[in-house]
Amino acid sequence: MNTVELIAPCHFGMEAVLKREIIDLGYEISQVEDGKVTFVGDMEAICYANMFLRTAERILLKVGRVHAETFDELFEKTKALPWEDYIPRDGRFWVAKATSVKSRLFSTSDIQSIMKKAMVERLKTVYHQDWFEESGASYPVRVFFMKDEAVIGLDTSGDSLHKRGYRLLTGKAPITETLAAAMILMTPWNRDRILVDPFCGSGTIPIEAAMIAANIAPGMHRHFLAEKWDNLIPGKLWSGAAGEAEELVDTQISVDIQGYDIDGGIVKAARENAGRAGVEHLIHFQQRPVSELSHPKKYGFVITNPPYGERLSAKDELPQLYREMGRSFARLDGWSEYVITAYEDAEKYIGRKADKNRKIYNGMMKTYLYQFLGPKPPRKKQERQID
Template sequence: MEKIELIAPCHFGLEAVLKRELQDLGYEISCVEDGRITFYGDMAAIPRANIFLRTAERILLKVGSFRATTFEELFQGTKNIPWENYIPKDGKFWVTKASSIKSKLFSPSDIQSIMKKAMVERMKQSYHVEWFPEDQAEYPVRVFLYKDEVCVGIDTSGTSLHKRGYRQLTSKAPLTETLAAALIMLTPWNKSRILVDPFCGSGTFPIEAAMMAANIAPGMNRNFTAEAWTNLIPKKSWYEAVNEANDLIEDDIDVDIQGYDIDGAVVKSARENAREAGVDHLIHFQERPVGALNHPKKYGFLITNPPYGERLEDRENLPALYSQIGEAYKRLDSWSAYIITSYEDIEKYMGRKADKNRKIYNGMLKTYYYQFLGPKPPRREAGIN
């Protein structure tokens, strides 16, 4: 099959997690950059990547790259891309997003407008028509400019991949599903170890963990833009990817994943989201404050996204709240704690310095992923390392 290049954007700082996922799927990495990874595959890689990847934001089919410091160079570079190889005569095409960093061309709207004109000119010549109906399948184009290098891709995903389809109800400040999955994958947690989220909100951490434990592919219950690209990807490729995902599911496993929240209505929403994801039987949700957190099991994992106090009126409550988190953690014998927060006094209340600390942007907000590592379990507790 013909080799193509695909681009997988991800959260800044989490490229290594996505790289490992892509290699596990059997794909060769061609380039790792801040916030995105380019890899080789064939057209069947588009369904597989969309359905299986937990930490990618979307999958783009790379169609060209060139240097441009003027709008004329941008026009000619875009026009030189063989758009007729990808977009049929009746396809709908537009530049849905343009981003520019350290480049002479920086106006997104101008970049989008000029590229659309260049695409039309190229396709007029290729299809020998003066007008395009644009009433069939959608081919949304995304372009990145970095230091005057232009990278062009067609978005195969449509709605961002963090929208798995299970989260109908959300709490006040939810993590995206892709970020939650990546944060879990940065820990040594596996399905033989207990995982507790005492601020579970809409249930994202427990649900993503349960989907990993049961080997449920994150994209199984949603649609993708490229499903309509029958000129490029046979329908059979999508069916094969879904069948592959179905064959890998093991949801009759014995796991201990728990989610708590002080708000009963939020807990009810989390249960509903877990039901939508098909993992409600694998998670124990309960209305419970963090101050009541305790557990007899050893070597567990506390993975959570507590309140940050971004609103001024909430900030004064943070010392008391984080003090409760610290006290609860001290009661958890031999546990590890992984906490994402922008609250910088957390180490004071945890009573120790974090073993590791990683800066991560949660949306536009700079946060830190504090990692307090507990001891490793003895080897005789087989399979839990």
């Protein structure tokens, strides 16, 4: 099994960001679909993708793609897949999740049940045994049905990759780590530029920015399900990926990353989260309302996830909040602002039409990423070399 296809699900609307990440890791893209990117790699690629991809939700080892319009057809085609190439005799296996969109087979619980039975029948024949103890490593299956086509993969990650391990405390409407990273990576921001989040909540956006600046791999402080797949992935491949991640870290950098929130308690939680991520010294957190947002320097970035009326009682406060946001943005000289929100009147009360607007699904919630683009800073004059 030298070459395999790997599937990386992501937030709808952020496929291009993930595609670029995968290419930067050195892997070839085979397909880009809504909410997922498929690429070609080897067993080592499973380790590197889990360790280094900031915007993927998980990494699936693709077992096959089948067309099924009836449960009998699903059973037979699932049974025909080479499950023994992946699952050992003592492996624990089940269909952990099924989704179905515009397909004749829409009962996800029945899809899960039928596929489990088909897998058992296949492995009975191959291993010549009628009962499986399932006492070994876990091999959960995920299946995505779209217009009667099912993509089937084994979950190598376990817990979603947004669970970096640093965020024990969260605010009222936290943004996921993967979405925060995707927002940052789609901007021209780099560690030489200022970044401020005036609604930092539990600190996710500033922390992800600091991790990017310091080259801290998102998977450094967690484990992955496939680490126990010793029938497929030698332990040295995992240790190799972890070792390279350690070598790349550079926390002795100078950056200007700031996080504000009006809630002092949540600011304290943000500092604690940053400490667990190893970047507390790289971020300045402060209790401050958005109306006091200011910075003397030019060409910075605001990247933020402001409130958008998750609680009905807060909806009446939104016009004033977004007006204050707009006034604060206007005071920032030459800055760019990136605002993700589900509030449909955001542009109206900010007082400016966004230069770009991207629809993104944050879980099941439809949000919009409004991009107010500032000018590019002038290029630094290079000193002429004297021979």
